[in-house]
Amino acid sequence: xQTIHQWPATLVQPVGSPLSLECxxxxxxxxxxxxxxxAAGRGLQLLxxxxxxxxxxxxxxxxxxxxxxxxxxxxxSSKKLLLSDSGFYLCAWSPNSQETQxxxxxTRLLVL
Amino acid sequence: xxQVTQSPEALRLQEGESSSLNCSYTVSGLRGLxxxxxxxxxxxxxxxxxxxxxxxxxxxxxxxTLTKKESFLHITAPKPEDSATYLCAVRQGGSEKLxxxxxxxxxxxx
Numbered sequence: 202x203q204t205i206h207q208w209p210a211t212l213v214q215p216v217g218s219p220l221s222l223e224c225x226x227x228x229x230x231x232x233x234x235x236x237x238x239x240a241a242g243r244g245l246q247l248l249x250x251x252x253x254x255x256x257x258x259x260x261x262x263x264x265x266x267x268x269x270x271x272x273x274x275x276x277x278s279s280k281k282l283l284l285s286d287s288g289f290y291l292c293a294w295s296p297n298s299q300e301t302q303x304x305x306x307x308t309r310l311l312v313l
Numbered sequence: 314x315x316q317v318t319q320s321p322e323a324l325r326l327q328e329g330e331s332s333s334l335n336c337s338y339t340v341s342g343l344r345g346l347x348x349x350x351x352x353x354x355x356x357x358x359x360x361x362x363x364x365x366x367x368x369x370x371x372x373x374x375x376x377x378t379l380t381k382k383e384s385f386l387h388i389t390a391p392k393p394e395d396s397a398t399y400l401c402a403v404r405q406g407g408s409e410k411l412x413x414x415x416x417x418x419x420x421x422x423x
Contacts, residue, residue, distance in 0.1 A: 207356075233409070244317070244413035245357075245400070252409075260410060291356050298409055301347060304356035 203228035205305040207292050213311045220265075220279040222308050224292030227273065232294040234275040235302060236267055239289040251275060252298070287312045316340050319401050319414035326421050329390050334399055334417045337383040342406030346384050348377050349400040351416070357400055360386075391421045 204227045214220060226232050236248040247260045249267035257267050264283050268276045275292055289309055293302040320335045338346065345364055349357035361370045363379040370377050374395065376387040386399055398418045402411040 235409075242415070244415045245402075245411075246413075247410045250409050258409070299344070301345075301359055301362050302411060303359055304349070307354075307356045309354070 203294070203303070205292060205294055205303060207290075207305040207308050209308060210306065211309045211311075213313060214282050215313055216284055217281045220277070220282050220286070220310070222277040222290055222292075222310075224275040224277075224305060225273055226294045229273070229294070229296065231272060232296060233298060233302075234269060235293040235295075236275065236277050237291040237293065237304075239291060239307075245291065249277070282312045284312050286310065316412045317401055317403055317414040319399075319417050321417060322415070323418045324420070326388075326391055326419070328392055328421055328423050331387070331389045331391070333388070334386040334419070335383060336386070336401030336414055338401075338403045340403050340405040340412065343403060344406045344408075345404040346379055347402045347404070347411065348384070348386055349402070351398045351400055353398075360399075388419070391419075393421045393423050395419065396421045 206225050233252050235250045237245045239245045249259055251257050251269045254269055265279050289307050291307045292305040295302045316339050318337045345362055347362050348360040350360055351357045361377040366381045368379050374389050378385045398416040400416045402413040404411055
């Protein structure tokens with residue numbers, strides 16, 4: 202069976218510091234990978250998605266970037282965090298673009 | 314402009330009191346409507362995918378239905394462990410993106 206991992210589970214960072222969140226998937230190959238952010242009172246918002254190694258598509262302009270260095274690894278980064286980057290970050294995977302997306306446990310980020 | 318609207322925002326039920334949650338959508342060329350359950354501080358857990366009007370799916374006390382404009386999540390004889398936020402999302406044809414509603418927070422009291 203497939204398993205998706207995210208770490209860290211929680212993170213408190215000062216404004217202006219860098220960020221690196223990691224997501225890995227086990228039990229499948231060549232998955233589609235997604236980064237979402239969930240803010241209080243708002244629906245989940247897609248930030249980035251990837252259909253293969255090195256292929257990244259951005260949905261919204263922002264202070265964040267994503268990379269996919271390996272088939273089942275997806276990284277969310279920032280060079281300098283803003284207060285508005287606080288939120289609950291969720292990684293998801295799907296077998297292909299037409300099928301269900303399955304979510305990881307999430308990372309709670311608080312920028313102070 | 315919201316493409317996915319869920320109602321009510323919050324719902325309180327007594328154990329055993331059946332009800333329905335609504336998800337209305339305005340996307341054209343629907344390529345899937347998805348229901349998830351989310352517990353506090355955790356990632357969404359997949360429940361159902363519906364692809365065409367008239368389709369129905371069931372799992373334990375939950376039943377999801379789909380029309381051309383909306384989906385319902387029916388909860389029959391709910392238990393306290395059904396308390397969670399239920400999220401609805403749609404995928405438009407040709408898009409990778411799932412557009413999510415804001416969710417319905419369900420509380421089932423014993």
